Amino acid sequence: MSLQVSELKVYYKTLKGEVRALDGMTFELGDGEILGLVGESGCGKSTLGKSLIRMDGRMRHVGGMVVLDGRELPIGDDRAMNDFRFREVSLIPQYAMSALNPTRKLRRMVTELLRSRGAEVDTAELERRMDQVGLPREVLDRYPIELSGGMKQRMVMVISTLLDPSLLIADEVTSALDVSTQKAVARALLGFRESGYVKSMIFVTHDIALTHHIADTIMVMYAGRLTEKAPADAIVKAPRHPYTKMLLDSLPEVGVRHADRRLEGIPGSPPSLLDPPAGCRFRARCPIAGDECAQDPPVAELAPDHHVACWKA
Amino acid sequence: MRRYFSRKLLIYGLTFFVAVTVNWLIPRFMPGDPVASMVARANVAQPEAVEAMRAYYNDLFGFDQPLWQQYVNFWGAMFQGDFGISIWLFPTPVSTVINGAVPYTLGLIVPSVLLSWVVGNRFGAYAARRKLLDNTVLPVGYVLTAMPYMWLAVLLAWALGVIAGLFPVAGGYSFSMRPNWSWTFVLDLLHHWTLPFLSLFLVALGGWAIGMRNMIIYELESDYSNYLSALGAPARLIRRYAFRNAVLPQITGLALQLGVLVAGALVTEIVFAYPGLGSLILKAIQNQDFFLLQGTFLFIVLGVLIANFIIDIVYVVVDPRTRAGMAGAQA
Amino acid sequence: MTALQETAPREREGVRREALHFAVRNAKLMTGFAIVVVLLVLGMVGPWLVGGAPNDYGTRPMSPPSAEHWLGTTTFGQDIFLQFVHGLRATFLVGVIGGGIAAVIGMLVGFVAGYRGGAVDEVLNMLTNVILVIPTLAVLLIINAYLGIRSVAVQGLFIGLTQWPWAARAIRAQTFSLRTREFVDLARMSGAGTWRIVSREIAPNMSSYLFMTFILLFGGAILIASSLDFIGLGPTEGVSLGLMLQNANQWSALQLGMWWWFVPPGAGITAIVGALYVANVGLDEVFNPKLRET
């Protein structure tokens, strides 16, 4: 088990009170596993990603713990986390387009970054990895603005994994790309795992179809909680949680036409995380909710590796 | 890139043209006849002599020509480095007068502008997001920038000059000295230069420090800084990067501020009786010497334009974004 | 601008409430404004409280601060406190006029250039750059030297006419980015004209920014005015802090040990401008979450 997250609670401080963006997440991630993280917008996906590597000033680690490769990550302690960053946990940010210092040539930036972490640049290795994602070497002698969006995205991928981290967090890295670039980037990520540059990966997106293509396991979140986690195929083919089912039902496929088959969205909207209602958080929108749903549903392993948090599943 | 420069040049050319024209225009539509005051100063009693002198000077300054002719002559003369003859310092050519003053002014402005810029930026960058410093350096910075230049200058002259007797309060070098390149003389120059320099330096320093502080906070919050910290890069590196990027707007700021700084220098020079352009301008104003005023004005405009141009070039060198032609619109 | 002021307060409650929340908790903003308000009130009420003409000679020249003359007297026996409060008025006036005119021109040019774009933008931009590069104090020197300044208002006018370019540039850049926002297109598709879009869609979005611009212009105008006054190009009538400074200097106040003549006007200017700058930074923090001290 490379990553174990238990009862993780991370809140945002705001004027109106605390936003419980992660309210008791528990899950595990095995070596070499790619975990796809999906869920409605605002359910806490990015928060989870940030919690694992760097919390921003407004985030507060309220409870729970994170263990990576047998060592507990001091996620609430910015300083202590520094040792883990990059070497153990790394990140491909959503904002990859602007993640590179605009006034440094890439080679220099990479060198300085690595050196600051006490590592030397292995140019050959760097170039090999660039080849792997299809980046020409000259790129190193350019400024970031001289690269296209997809190139920057891939360059960031290469940089983030240079120290072969154990866990890589990729937060919506493809949502700004068009389909063909998206495909290339996704492929590259898979290639990184193959080559052992990263052991395991959390891939955050709201594109379930894409997740399905690269993730081994898919985890569905709803309102700061885990709803379902299972091998990718299981989620897509045999979802157990009503939310997962409804989410999948609303996905149009290429070729599906309104005239032929009318898809339906999930009525209603997610609860506020400021003061979430007790019990199952999906209750209000759930077509099959019953009285027991007023209690928090436990996360149960209904099938091997298939965890669901639902009384009705 | 080429376009960036040709555009800049166009603006500079235009600015220069406008400045020169305005400069030529204004005095000619103003009341008061410089020749009359010049003649008045000669204090000649006999009306005949006065008339003779008046005619003589009118002819000398070309006031008897048609306006357009005067305008054309003005341009022509200017390109030959001829700014006319000073009225107040008659018959010294304006260019000679300015040449004598320029080294002092430059010697004051260049170091104070550059040093305050460098030091202010460092200070601001250092103070940003460091609570203790932020709460001490910045208030001081605000107070400094908010000070009228001459007020600080006079206070310094009084406290460090008259009261403490540490520094002289007037002149470019000791009145007992004759210029030469001995150490004593250079030290003496520096001694006289210190207070005016300090007052310019201090006021400008605060402004840069505050500007930098705000700028670098934005940079420290920017995506690339976040990315670097997510990768565990030490704060030092992040700050260094942030600094470099925050400095870029400060460079543009420098260009924008030059005019103001020059103005500050003029006032300071007046306070310290520093033999630069400031004192000259003051006298030119008091003596309604518009040839001299025009000359100094043109000189300042030229100086600022050139400085701006240098800054533009520096900017292109340090900011790759300009080179890629993206910042063109910001120019 | 007036339209903006009328509509904005009512409609912006949400944003405003949050801003207000931070505003009242922002020490910089509060101290800055407090100082300015105190001085402003002093300038408003002071002359009326103390009474007398600021330039009238008193009976006790060169006396240090005392109960009778709070800030002492000048070489001519003029009461410095009285001059100070009158000077505050003039100083605020020059700030309001100079800053106001510069702000208005800056906004007009900035909005038009930013919103219209194209050739209009090119021309205005060129104009802005030209005026930006010309050292304004030098221009003011020339203008003042030849035209002469008789009153604070005229001085404010001249300052206003030369100080707008950077504001125009900043506003243009802001407008430029707002103009490409889709709500502007939506307004156009709702049949709104240029003027309405600028005043009712774009300007309200940068009202805090406009306000800050005004603050900076205000402070800048005061400083420039004081420099002009000091060189002897100030208004020939009335009192201003800059003129007091000039007088104190000209009559060798410091050399004669009359610090009470020299210090207050300079300190007054520094306090007003400094407080404005501090308040400006405070405002920046209020409207800019990134700058808030977490």
Place this chain on the structure above:
Amino acid sequence: TGGGSTPNAPATQPQGQAGAASADPDQLPRNETLYTTGTQWGPPLNYNPIREWDSAVGTKGLVYETLFHYDTNAAKLVPWLAESGSWTDDTTYELKLRQGVKWSDGQPFSAKDVVYTFELGKMETIPFHNLWNWLESVKATGDRTVTFTFSKANYQEWDYMLYSRAMVPEHVWKDRSEKEVLDGTNDNPVATGAYTFMSKDQDRVVLQRRDDWWGKAALNLDPKPRYIVDIATPSNEVAMGMLLQKGLDLSNNFLPGVANLVQGNFGLTTYYKEPPYMLSANTAWLVPNTTKKPMDDPAFRKALASSIDVKKIVESVYGNLVKASSPTGLLPQWDTYVDQNVVSSSGFTFDTGKAKKLLADAGYKDGDGDGFVENKDGSKISLTLIVPSGWTDWMESARSIAASAKAAGIQITPDFPDFNALVEKRTAGDFDLLINNERQLSNSPYTYYEYMFQLPVRKQQNTVNFARYENEKAWDLVQQLDQVKTDDTAGMQKIISQLQQIHFDDMPIIPLWYNGLWAQHSTSVWKNWPSAEGSAPKTGAVMWRNWFELGGFETLTQLQPAGS
């Protein structure tokens, strides 16, 4: 880079003669150097003695010399380059030159030089061109004798000429064009004086003593400072700061508030220890434009004169650094010429009540109750008093005048146009009231009355009679005065007494106060400055232009190092 010119020490100067000179030739020894300021307001422009108004300090007086000096105390000419001079008949003046005077290039000074100098005046643009209106010829009647033949002998003016014309060397100047004579900078001047220019810069001019100066032996005078540095301080407060820092020995600026320093322990002295601290140098006049209503009415002018509280100006504006003028306006040095009878019967004093009465008697009444009188025809009187912008003491004075005139019911608004605009208005007669002081102390009150009464009034009045006052009789008297021999005090008094009567009766201009002969000295390096105290020298202690001949030079010879 200071722009200092290379020192042009005369070839004759013996090298190394200065035993005490410091090892560094570029640093002037403090104890041998005199630092002065107050004459020059900008860079030294030229060394042209013809340009008396803007040549470098000392061009005339230290470098170039005049035939005579004038002793203001004894009121007589002191032979200088001339050994003596006398009227051989009513229209012939014969001058004998001193023997052994040499130009700094070694050439002897001779009668030819004198002739040449005076003949320069034949050029139209030369300031003393009018001399040739009444001078017929100048002839060298010997190597050291010059004979002047006049068509009309203006004795008073002639004496003035004798001590104010700097002699220039014919052998150097003879080929100069009119333009060069008038406008030339005359670098490296060849002259006879005790000093020579050593260097100059933007803000200073440095003079060095000529140890082979002829006067050392011939006059037995020895100027003490080896070097004189005249500093162009841009403003009074800077001069005051330097004086306090002991960087200046003599400041000839108006330093407001200096009384405090004189009384405090700052090592500063002035001529008097108490008010007015300074000698008087000239009279500040209030000039009414007599061509305008109601200033065309002598009664109004007299009322105006009585309404002005000069004492208040003296105290409040000047802090007692100046003295209220006598009603005649004649400087204290000319007291002999004041006819006390005329003054007591017709003079005026500050008296608001009297002013009001004069106004009422003359028919100026406040009809509309606004506190100000109107013209006889009922139209409003609203006068503007113009003073150059930036002349702060005058500006304050103007405000004060307006205030005291208000008390008497005369509405005056001070206005501060720029100097140029003021000159234009003044020249064209386009003003109501102005303040002016453009006549200095001289050998004769003639210059004062010429200023007051000169005729004819032209469209453009450039330097005199700005009031445009026309009185043939007065002008006649002034011309008569000019032709009274300068030693005929009684003759002068007789005419002046009549002039004073006219002045008081008509009040063409109103004397206000005497501007000081500003001189504040620091005693830290040099002592024995002129002072009213017992044995101290009584010579004139300013280095203003035209004052070296009036005793300024002699002061230099009286100085003593403070250490001695």
Place this chain on the structure above:
Amino acid sequence: MLRLDDVTKEFRIGAFGGKSVTAVREVSFEVAPGEVVSLIGESGSGKSTIGRMILGLNPVTRGSITFDGRPVRADKEYYRHIQGIFQDPFSSFNPVFKADRVYGMIKETYYPAVPQAEWEERVEAALRDVRLNPGQVLGRYPHQLSGGQLQRLLIARALLLDIKLLVADEITSMLDASTRIDVLNLLAELKTRGLGVLYITHDLSLGTYLAERTMVLRRGSIVEMGLTGGVFGDPLHPYTRELLSAVPRLNQAWDDATPVDSCVYHERGATGALIEAEPGHFVACARLDTCP
């Protein structure tokens, strides 16, 4: 109804138009009433530009756009019939004003005479049409509303005017799957009432969900155009094929379309005229036979 003939758009960039980019190249198509036409293509292919030109927000460089036979005029009358909804719902609302201000602006311009009460009824009806609860969305600031809500507010706005054509520019790009489908369903309903829709997207699956006809845009040129079924079922142009192959589909692995290296695909952007390869199915390839 809407007709584009050889429309070309060049953007001048830089001072005095030093350079120009061609964003749209000789595009011609029509949209009939009650028809949904989808316009797909990668980022930067010129989709939005076409939309904006139709809306009169950008002038046309060459060619003509006519609506009911009359050229585009960016005036009140024109916008009474044609409205657009932009890509980003968040930036479509002025953040400092309440969201329902967009209705106020419509009233001010188009229905100044309608009494306030009646107007409010109309607004509420329109909101209910888009399945929004008026009480939930009225009187709120944009930042207090979700993307889906904002999107629907905009649709409701268009409904208040009796429009004939809607330009919907990637109106679902910001939405999650379930909200997205609600919006699409709504458009489908409107279409049955006779509304013509130009549906711009780069998400192909969404493009197919509604549209009768589909156009594929590449670098400013239409490379394929035809009935949706035809274009997607039997893509003729290599670019279309590549696009389709890159779309991630549930239950179906990415099939690696071989990179295309011949024919028009090479002539980056320089396409010949569309030719009708099958009835109603146009493709911009001069030599179809050689295309893989």
